[in-house]
Amino acid sequence: xxxxxxxxxxxxVAAAVYLILSKSxxxxxxxxxxxxxxxxxxxFTMGGLQKGAAxxxxxxxxxxxxxxxxxxxxxxxxxxxxxxxxxxVVAYRAYQELGTDxxxxxxxxxxxx
Amino acid sequence: MTNLPVYPIxxxxxxxxxxxxxxxxxxAQRFIAAVTSGLTLLASLYLLLQVxxxxxxxxxxxxxxxxxxxxxxxxxFSALLVTTTSFIVFSLIIYSFKMIGRDREGFYYYxxxxxxLVGVNGAFTTGDIFNLFVFFEVFLMASYVMIVLGGxxxxxxxxxxxxxxxxxxSALFVIAIGYLYSVTGSLNMADISARLASIEPVGLIxxxxxxxxxxxxxxxxxxxxxxxxxxxxxxxxxxVLAVFGALLTKVGVYSIARTFSLFFPENExxxxxxxxxxxxxxxxxxxxAVAYWDVKQIIIYNVMIAVGVILFGFxxxxxxxVEGAVFYLIxxxxxxxxxxxxxxxxxxxxxxxxxxxxxxxxKQFPLVGWLYFIxxxxxxxxPPLSGFIGKLLIIRGGFEAExxxxxxxxxxxxxxxxxxxxxxxxxxxxxxxxxxxxKVTPNSPSIMIPTIIIVFAAIMYGFGAEGLHSFMNEAAQxxxxxxxxxxxxxxx
Numbered sequence: 001x002x003x004x005x006x007x008x009x010x011x012x013v014a015a016a017v018y019l020i021l022s023k024s025x026x027x028x029x030x031x032x033x034x035x036x037x038x039x040x041x042x043x044f045t046m047g048g049l050q051k052g053a054a055x056x057x058x059x060x061x062x063x064x065x066x067x068x069x070x071x072x073x074x075x076x077x078x079x080x081x082x083x084x085x086x087x088x089v090v091a092y093r094a095y096q097e098l099g100t101d102x103x104x105x106x107x108x109x110x111x112x113x
Numbered sequence: 114m115t116n117l118p119v120y121p122i123x124x125x126x127x128x129x130x131x132x133x134x135x136x137x138x139x140x141a142q143r144f145i146a147a148v149t150s151g152l153t154l155l156a157s158l159y160l161l162l163q164v165x166x167x168x169x170x171x172x173x174x175x176x177x178x179x180x181x182x183x184x185x186x187x188x189x190f191s192a193l194l195v196t197t198t199s200f201i202v203f204s205l206i207i208y209s210f211k212m213i214g215r216d217r218e219g220f221y222y223y224x225x226x227x228x229x230l231v232g233v234n235g236a237f238t239t240g241d242i243f244n245l246f247v248f249f250e251v252f253l254m255a256s257y258v259m260i261v262l263g264g265x266x267x268x269x270x271x272x273x274x275x276x277x278x279x280x281x282x283s284a285l286f287v288i289a290i291g292y293l294y295s296v297t298g299s300l301n302m303a304d305i306s307a308r309l310a311s312i313e314p315v316g317l318i319x320x321x322x323x324x325x326x327x328x329x330x331x332x333x334x335x336x337x338x339x340x341x342x343x344x345x346x347x348x349x350x351x352x353v354l355a356v357f358g359a360l361l362t363k364v365g366v367y368s369i370a371r372t373f374s375l376f377f378p379e380n381e382x383x384x385x386x387x388x389x390x391x392x393x394x395x396x397x398x399x400x401x402a403v404a405y406w407d408v409k410q411i412i413i414y415n416v417m418i419a420v421g422v423i424l425f426g427f428x429x430x431x432x433x434x435v436e437g438a439v440f441y442l443i444x445x446x447x448x449x450x451x452x453x454x455x456x457x458x459x460x461x462x463x464x465x466x467x468x469x470x471x472x473x474x475x476k477q478f479p480l481v482g483w484l485y486f487i488x489x490x491x492x493x494x495x496p497p498l499s500g501f502i503g504k505l506l507i508i509r510g511g512f513e514a515e516x517x518x519x520x521x522x523x524x525x526x527x528x529x530x531x532x533x534x535x536x537x538x539x540x541x542x543x544x545x546x547x548x549x550x551x552k553v554t555p556n557s558p559s560i561m562i563p564t565i566i567i568v569f570a571a572i573m574y575g576f577g578a579e580g581l582h583s584f585m586n587e588a589a590q591x592x593x594x595x596x597x598x599x600x601x602x603x604x605x
Contacts, residue, residue, distance in 0.1 A: 032277065032280045032281070032284075036284055036287075039284045039287045039291075042291050043287055043288075043290070043291040046292065046295035047294065048295075072243055072290075072294075076246075079250045082254065083257075083276075086254070087280070090269065090272060090273060090276060093264060097266055098270065106270050
């Protein structure tokens with residue numbers, strides 16, 4: 001199971017890298033979102049995917065799942081979500097202001113401030 | 114007062130939340146931001162004195178004992194950095210009153226500044242590796258807001274790259290934490306440190322170390338990963354640039370120092386890699402600083418040089434080298450803030466950042482000119498001023514570790530640093546006087562007083578080096594002996 005998850009995470013990251021290397025702002029942002037999905041899957045897998053009961057308090061539990069990776073990806077997902085939405089807004093403003101969504105055309109130095 | 118380590122995080126957090134509710138009441142925003150950052154400064158000073166007098170303070174949040182919950186750890190190194198950060202943010206908030214402009218002030222500038230303070234102080238204080246990531250995101254989010262605030266074309270273009278780079282490095286950070294967790298099964302930095310010492314396949318640990326180096330190197334702008342910094346930092350207005358240049362790169366440096374000293378203290382490969390990259394950073398930084406004729410770019414490349422010098426001192430792993438690195442780190446935070454503030458005034462006076470278009474401002478504004486002169490000498494490390502002692506110790510550490518080339522390079526770089534900042538002085542401040550009519554005069558107290566305080570602090574930091582020696586030495590001992598940190602956190 002871990003191997004399958006690793007492959008899925010790897011595929012997601014590969015797709016993300018492909019998208020991030022493209023020229024359109026929107027594709028880049030979708031790429032970063034995919035990247036964070038891949039990374040979260042990997043983080044989740046790193047704890048080991050064991051089956052068991054809920055991680056309840058108490059020392060007598062016979063089997064329990066590791067609660068930590070779940071807590072970690074929950075935090076990481078929220079952060080990634082926030083950053084992605086902010087990133088979309090910035091891209092939209094950049095498109096409005098610069099009149100292009102192509103990063104090639106966004107190059108250059110102009111002193112306008 | 115067991116809750117002491119949390120105050121430098123909690124006070125600005127509460128203030129930032131409160132400030133979000135009335136963005137248009139600029140007077141109230143200014144007042145609250147200044148007062149609460151002043152309170153943060155007092156709290157962190159008290160914390161520093163307590164930590165110095167007694168010992169490392171730890172706080173287990175939610176009373177979960179150390180390896181299980183999130184622990185805040187204030188050892189002397191982190192307390193020193195928290196105090197410096199609070200001091201710089203306090204000065205820069207006052208400096209911003211006149212410099213940032215009303216439009217930006219009305220769009221959540223002060224809340225963003227306070228959130229940045231929360232994130233940076235938190236990153237310096239936390240003892241949990243995942244929590245470090247969370248605090249990184251807090252100050253990164255604030256920095257995204259600050260870099261794009263105002264929305265000029267240049268800012269939008271550069272902030273897109275800045276956000277992209279940081280999103281990528283955050284993803285790598287999460288990967289590195291995942292690997293570390295799968296190897297050690299813990300997130301508490303002291304606990305990881307204790308467990309990693311006995312883990313056998315060193316190759317695996319080296320991979321994790323290199324990943325951490327990439328992540329924090331991107332934040333700290335070390336050699337191959339600095340490419341995004343010069344243009345991104347030049348885009349926002351000066352007070353924001355000063356915050357970024359003085360604080361954000363230093364969080365990367367701190368994190369490298371902390372993780373390397375705790376997780377990989379014996380790993381020769383990582384430290385020689387770090388030392389090599391530090392030297393290359395210095396070389397590239399010097400080339401940039403000498404080549405540019407733009408005041409912003411010159412100082413931005415000087416930030417890179419300083420990062421290289423500090424990391425080299427740290428990588429020597431000798432007592433003198435590490436102590437020098439701590440000395441130089443704090444010196445550099447203060448003096449970079451001061452230099453950015455001063456060139457901000459210069460830009461305010463002349464209306465341009467191009468050195469070839471300005472000259473002779475000292476006739477009209479002598480105080481700005483002389484303050485700049487002192488700050489520039491201090492940056493280059495002319496003896497009684499503050500840059501000298503740190504560099505001396507770093508070079509001594511380099512000789513002790515028999516890194517003669519590295520020490521020589523640092524000596525040579527000092528001369529070129531002096532040249533690069535004197536270039537600004539000779540062309541922009543000295544020279545044929547011209548008549549300037551700035552819209553806002555840089556002599557107004559809210560701009561001048563914080564700058565004088567910062568420069569004065571830099572001078573006193575140099576003259577008071579003897580008194581500060583015990584702090585720095587304690588910090589160096591702490592870094593070189595991770596057992597102390599482990600014992601303090603795990604209470605063994």
